[in-house]
Amino acid sequence: MSVPNKSVLTEQIRTEAERLGFFKVGVTRARPLPSEERLERWLADGMQGAMGYMERQAERRKDPRRVMENARSLVVAAMNYDSGDSLRDDPLRGRISRYAWGDDYHGVVRARLEELYRFIRLQAPGASGLCYVDTGPIMEKVWGAESALGWIGKHTNLITREQGSWFFIGVILLDLELEYDAAERDYCGTCARCIAACPTGAIVAPYVLDARLCISYLTIELRGPIPRALRPLVGNRIYGCDDCQEVCPWNRFAVSSTEPAFQPRPGNWMPELAPLVDLGPDEFNRRFASSAVRRAGRDGFVRNVVVALGNSRSSEAVPPLARALTDPSALVRGHASWALGEIDCPEARALLEAARARETDLEVLDEIDAALAHSQEAPEP
Structure with a gap:
């Protein structure tokens, strides 16, 4: 499906997304995954651990058009979740990753994303699309980096110059032609603070994360025993780990989220x-x-x-x-x-x-x- 004025519609999408609470939007063309060989190598090395869905979905992850056959564009939207609160050092209290301090982001972000999709359909009647928030075979961070949204840091998280990395990502696949961004450049430079800060050495090389060593994987995705050698390194982290993001210099630009749903629940902050x-x-x-x-x-x-x-x-x-x-x-x-x-x-x-x-x-x-x-x-x- 074509749109008479791609530039106008793209700008309308950005404006509406901002009204809905997304602080930045990237737009890129649906095409084969630019880093397909990196995904294949990561899976071949077994770095996905017990996350079998990564391998099962690999072929679909390599091209969004295998998820939605007529997809032509991806709209990648970022929503800030940083509450501005900080943790204190108390070994008898648990550390929960800050993205989980508030309400489940899947429902919050997806509701806004679907509202944005409805807006797009009002502007372009007959348009079709699919919305994903960390639940489907879409490489959100890669496509965010292929747009003007941000770049993938050495810790493998997406970073924006405006607000650092404390944000959720939502993606809309569309059968519309839009005006596409130039990819953001990588601003990590020689910095390697995230690699040095990782308690388990899970960032085995710049831009390569071995999930089997990552505390987020060990405390969330892994269903069986945590390897004994890694248990002392978990510290008092009981759900996820933010160390690599805590030390990132770009997070000095983080701003506090105004979204009530992402404010810390009493039982989720240092319980x-x-x-x-x-x-x-x-x-x-x-x-x-x-x-x-x-x-x-x-x-x-x-x-x-x-x-x-x-x-x-x-x-x-x-x-x-x-x-x-x-x-x-x-x-x-x-x-x-x-x-x-x-x-x-x-x-x-x-x-x-x-x-x-x-x-x-x-x-x-x-x-x-x-x-x-x-x-x-x-x-x-």
């Missing part, structure tokens, strides 16, 4: 760890209703909590970890065993010995044995 151990499935779902934190699932989230308690190495963590040793989830019990081994006090060792006598799950028993062995190797406090 006390101990009570989170006792969250059952129903309470977890109630507490994190309409929150991105639900993606981790109850067992995965409590797994993260007990790892954080272990990393506190505080005697105050022993009582909640004792309760976690009787959790219905073997995943939680196993990580609680490891955590008690990290605290290494007589009470922790006694709890592990008692748990060993009653435990029947082989993987949990292995965790208990490893924790007791670690305890025996450590010097007396």
